[in-house]
Amino acid sequence: MKFTEFNLKQPILDSLQELGFEAPTPIQQQALPVALEGRDMIGQAQTGTGKTAAFGLPILNKLDDSNKSVQALVVAPTRELAIQVQEELFRLGKGQRARVYVVYGGSPIGKQLERLRTNRPQIVVGTPGRILDLIKRKALKLQDLQTLVLDEADEMLNMGFIEDVKAIVEETPENRQTLMFSATMSPAIKSLSKQFLKEPTQIRIEAKEMTADLIEQHFIKCRDDEKFDILTRLIDVQNPTQAIIFCRTKKRVDEVTRGLGLRGYNAECIHGDIVQQKRTSVINTFRKGQLEILVATDVAARGLDISGVTHVYNYDITQDPESYVHRIGRTGRAGNDGVSITFVTPMEMPYLRTIEHLTRKEMMPMKPPTVQEAQAGQIQQLIDQANEMLESGQAAQHFNTAKLLLQHYPANDLVAALLSQLISDNSQVQVAISPQRPLPNANKKEAKRSGNRSGSRQGGGKGYKAGKSDRSRRYDDKAGKKEGSHKAYKIKKRQA
Template sequence: MNFNDLGLDEQMLSAVERTGFETATPIQEKTIPLVLSGIDVIGQAQTGTGKTAAFGLPLLQKIDYSKKQIQALVISPTRELAIQTQEEIYKLGKEKRAKVQVVYGGANISRQIKQLKNYPPHILVGTPGRLLDHIKRHTADLSAVKMLVLDEADEMLDMGFLDDIENIIKNVPKERQTLLFSATMPKSILNIGKKFMHDPEIVKIKAKQLTTDLVDQYFVKVRDNEKFDVMTRILDVQSPDLTIVFGRTKRRVDELSRGLEIRGYNAAGIHGDLSQQQRSEVLKKFKNGSLDILVATDVAARGLDISGVSHVYNYDIPQDPESYVHRIGRTGRAGKHGISVTFVTPHEMDYLRVIENLTKKRMIPMRPPTEKEAFAGQMSAAVEEIGTLIEQTDSEKYLKTADQLLEEYSALDIACALLNSVSKEDASSTPVKITPERPLPRRKKRQSFSKKKKYGNSKRSQGRRYRHEYDKQRENKRKPKYKIRKKSRG
């Protein structure tokens, strides 16, 4: 559907055209008219589906710009997502000259207070903890808020922010419009809808819209202690441009990023324990291309929108399928092809099948590269790097020294030494210790329907089934093993 059919005014349509949107995504198509009409909305949407514009465009249209007050509040689970949301809404609101401010923990609160006091924003975006700090200090006046957005609500619940959210909502007027967006729809999300919303309209995106056909999805079946070596071999063979590696825990991220650096890769990690300044520096390097590999937890990478990511490696398979969809959504953007590789231990194959059922797409098994293939990949990358060095080198400056080298050594020896110094061949054999994670619990196989129906699912019913089978076995044992022949009458 075209944005012209959604009820947006001319300034918002100009913003849409300026930002390059052509047609509305399903979540935008269904949500924008509802928000403009004043209805509360619960939307199921993954990152990368355009949900920020889905609530940002109608939010910007409904604000009274003659009033210098906070009229809309957006709550985000992480600092990165809050910053990204603020930036996107600010870009969309340029025609309206909207003031959009973001507040989050780890940043200078005095500077935030000064901005809130001297330049009150129309829209305030923030993380739960920092918003509560401003409420307690009476530095954020929420009395004029008429629109409230809970973004990535399932993530906020998983992070234990429910009490904080409730305390924030108590400081927002009851007469308001509330919008809630979540990647999944568990009962806890629907309970929030019942508690804080007025007859919300539920908007769901079909499962087939959760993944993109632009991402080639592979899996590698490998033991946990072999994962790291196999991953580095794949990195050598595939030579990705920008890569994100997902680990399940903070310790895993630290060990993986350190191990990759030891092996000669340009890598760094981000997770919740790092300061905001450290995370911002790493992300800045990754965005401008001075960092090749970003290692991250699901929470730290939530909402990241970095163009040019060609590969995603799931070092640990996620426990819930929705996280997998979020992970691979970091690549295959803007019409470009992406590749995802998931490492699966033998006892985690059940999780792989559940993910495939959700995404409606089978992953392709990948054979781990051999050491010989990895070495060939290293040499190919080294030749490319040397070619770039030659193009950037002022040869006349080094002619005299180069002639001396050629008198003492052959050109072949010099070339081999250069390849050795540029490639990661020496570092590739360096041992790296990755602490084994506790394996994911095995998924219980469902009992057949016929047995459930016949005996029930309670412990007493199951006991009845086992006794029946035991009696049947005993009865079979009692039967004679030979036949008694009748005597003939002759």
């Protein structure tokens, strides 16, 4: 099936072609015919399934350029999701120059009042509280509204926004079209649909479609006080291009981010207590690929759509199974492979089985990397960096110095001396390979023994797929040693 089969306006088809969208996703295939006919609809779908286009394309298709009033309103639970929806609608409507504006709390309301007055947007996206505030100030007028979208309705219900949503609905025309989307279909959501929608068509994406087949799902059984060291070893061994670490509380997010920063990782965090300007800046930096690790709560990361995320680490198991589906959906996007690893304490194992039952996919147990494996991974990163420097010519200025040193010392001795400064040989200490990371310790005694050495992590290259080395690893039970302990590193030979 192709988008050309839906009788969309040519400027919209041109935008879809420019964005590289060829075939509609399952939710789009089911939702577009219903929404384009003007009927009310309730859709069960996760973020990342393409639901923004499922309601956005019909909105754009029936925009009246001669009408300067607000013709569509999209209500979203969080600022991040609202911003993302606005950006997506702007891209989809670029061909017809659709005017889309986003409003949310945490941003000066004066600026938003001025933009609504002067820009006269056709589509407004926003959070419930700010939308209701603008309506009460008579800055947001909905008398000509054609379409109302309630996105992530279950999340708005969980966050206590439903009274604001009801107040917003009361300000909209009776003849509007209403589209509601929810990740779950609880009795409360069904009750709301009866209040807001008229004879709605119900669309559902099955659970097997909610969890992408391209995502490898693993779990590591460990104590809570072991999680951080295991996390850093995983990052060093897997070397993710971009990763999101999910924590249950804002305090835990701060602790993990601070710990990663002390060890020299390129990590930032987002949660509800961080000012909106900072959150927006962090997300934009992450989206551009300039930030390697994002630590977040479930609510703050709701709706994040970043195709470069290769790994999701569930530092704390989710509070409900549906949130797990949302978390792992941050990776494996746009047809790419993804890896999800969940840390589970022994007491949480029964709950893990509940999540597996919901997702219809068994999580594979994964053995935590050893310190030696993390060290080997960091050595490979160091080699990758050296290869990049040699290929780029950055090292050319040091060739004469290198020749002079080689006249006095064997090459092996020089390399060993360099590695001894960059990598610790203490088996109880987490290793580091570059000059800015304070060497992490397993405990205070080890810290005193290891001294005040430092290193920094600037890994490049691709990480291995999670679990692959664990499945292929063989052990000698009697000796307690791994067979084939020698590590083969990939070193490129310089061409003469």
